[in-house]
Amino acid sequence: MGLAAIMWQEYVYFKRKFWSITLGSMISPVLYLIAFGWGLGGGMHGGGGDYINFIIPGIVGLTTMTASFSAIGNSINISRLYEKTFEEFMVAPLNMWVYAIGKVVAGAFRGLYSGWLIILLALVFRTKIDIHPYFVLMMVLNCLTFSAIGFTVGILIKSHADMAKFSNFIITPMAFLCGTFFPLAKMPFLLKNLIWLLPLTQTSLGLRSRGENIWNRTMHPLILVLYFGLVLVLGVHYCKKAE
Amino acid sequence: MLVIQDLTKQYGQITAVDHLDLVVNKGEFFGLLGPNGAGKTTTIRMISTLTPLTSGQIAVAGQTVNRNLTEVKRKIGVVPQHNNLESEMTAWENLELHGRLYHMPKKSRRERIDELLEFTGLVERAHDLARTFSGGMKRKLMIARALMHQPELLLLDEPTVGLDPAVRRKMWDLLRNLSQGGLTVLLTTHYIEEAEILCQRVGLMNGGRLVELDTPARLIKKVGKVVVEYFERGETKGVLFETREEALALAAKLAGSVKIRSSNLEDVFLQLTNRRVGE
Ligand SMILES: Nc1ncnc2c1ncn2[C@@H]1O[C@H](COP(=O)(O)OP(=O)(O)O)[C@@H](O)[C@H]1O
Ligand SMILES: [Mg+2]
DSSP: OHHHHHHHHHHHHHHHTHHHHHHHHHHHHHHHIIIIIIIITTTOBOSSSBHHHHHHHHHHHHHHHHHHHHHHHHHHHHHHHTSOTHHHHHHSSOOHHHHHHHHHHHHHHHHHHHHHHHHHHHHHTTOOOOOOHHHHHHHHHHHHHHHHHHHHHHHHOSSHHHHHHHIIIIIHHHHHHTTTSSOGGGSOHHHHHHHHTSHHHHHHHHHTOTTOOHHHHHHHHHHHHHHHHHHHHHHHHHHTTOO | OEEEEEEEEEETTEEEEEEEEEEEOTTOEEEEEOOTTSSHHHHHHHHTTSSOOSEEEEEETTEEOOTTOHHHHTTEEEEOSSOOSOTTSBHHHHHHHHHHHTTOOHHHHHHHHHHHHHHTTOGGGTTSBGGGSOHHHHHHHHHHHHHTTOOSEEEEESTTTTOOHHHHHHHHHHHHHHHHTTOEEEEEESOHHHHHHHOSEEEEEETTEEEEEEOHHHHHHHHOSEEEEEEETTEEEEEEESSHHHHHHHHHHOOSOEEEEEOOHHHHHHHHHSSOTTO
């Protein structure tokens, strides 16, 4: 019942903001496709196949990441620090787990929505994109993980500026480095291994994993689930104490 | 209905609430009166589980209050001091969300929304976004929202602050109607008139402590029923008296403009805290 209440609210919000959400989430992927696909991509080759075909899964990964993260992060942060509507949920007879899960799932839906938009765009740009159940699984897990990160960051930060800081120092670097626009193999050894541990790297690898061995294909979702679980537990823990 | 025992809240060096003991009876309209910074909001926030206690205990209907005990939270309705409506949702949607969060079945939810929109006079604006509302309408919607799930205890934190006098009077009528339904109300205010008009008992709060607790009438009687106000050396002075005769005796000795009037809660407050309300 509590879960339904939170999802209902997100649905009302989505319906009201449909066009601004839809158009807003298409801008940066279109720019990436133009800049890296048409502009740079003409003659370049990376990771086998045409460059544009290489970067599409990367763009799916990074866009679903930012969409989920900021949908939920901003919603919590505005609700806590600006509109104070967070209080309404804290006062309600609502288990904080239910609140967290409702918000995170709603954020993941927002990520998935923008994911499907890119896939549609990619088809318009006539790229080759291979969608299979494992691809969808990775996309869903990526959305859930970054939605949970958005939730926890939204609960922990002390000001709007902190949210921007987190985006600048954590989210944006990940968007470019985690195997999204170029393969990890091109990086120096130490850095490569550090970056391999980041959740978005697992998504990038997973989204392109056709042909990888079963061990790797098990690791990718497992690592994401681990991140998701840890971050969510942390978020709920602080939510129970948030003022 | 509400039992507060030895409640303290410390913000670093500041003691916002200082060993507060208070009992509010079932069906009572109780007022916490005090100047800004007295600790009223902190007290309300602790009862509604928004702020963790430093020490002490709060119980509502015999149950200890805690963020993670959902049963007791259902018995409480809260109208905070600041606006916390969902601004991008309509009045109707704000109430609907609340009803859903409090597990109300669809039918009773919808009936209650209609009833409360009627009660607060917001029927015509039901489907407008909350951010388009005036201050008074937002406050009314917040009251409607707090009443949605039929709480046993209603917490009102300065419900008329920032409203113009005409709207404030309308709000008082609305609030008076509430207590007739047997609801227990805890209201905070720094308007003495408000406490005098609405409350059966008043607790005077200052510096996080309860300095006095009684009915408005008895508090007034305690410090004197009659005030002589006069102007001397650049400031207005007031002296309180038990009887009109004593007051007249002083007034006769004074030169210049002298005013004799009945005392009110403001005089009580001044007398007890040596401080003008709101200063
Ligand atoms: N979050 C907070 N952090 C630090 N001090 C606070 C906080 N909230 C309130 N205070 C302090 O506690 C005291 C009581 O404040 P408050 O309860 O808001 O008073 P009132 O509602 O009676 O005006 C004030 O001195 C205020 O500065
Ligand atoms: Mg206050």
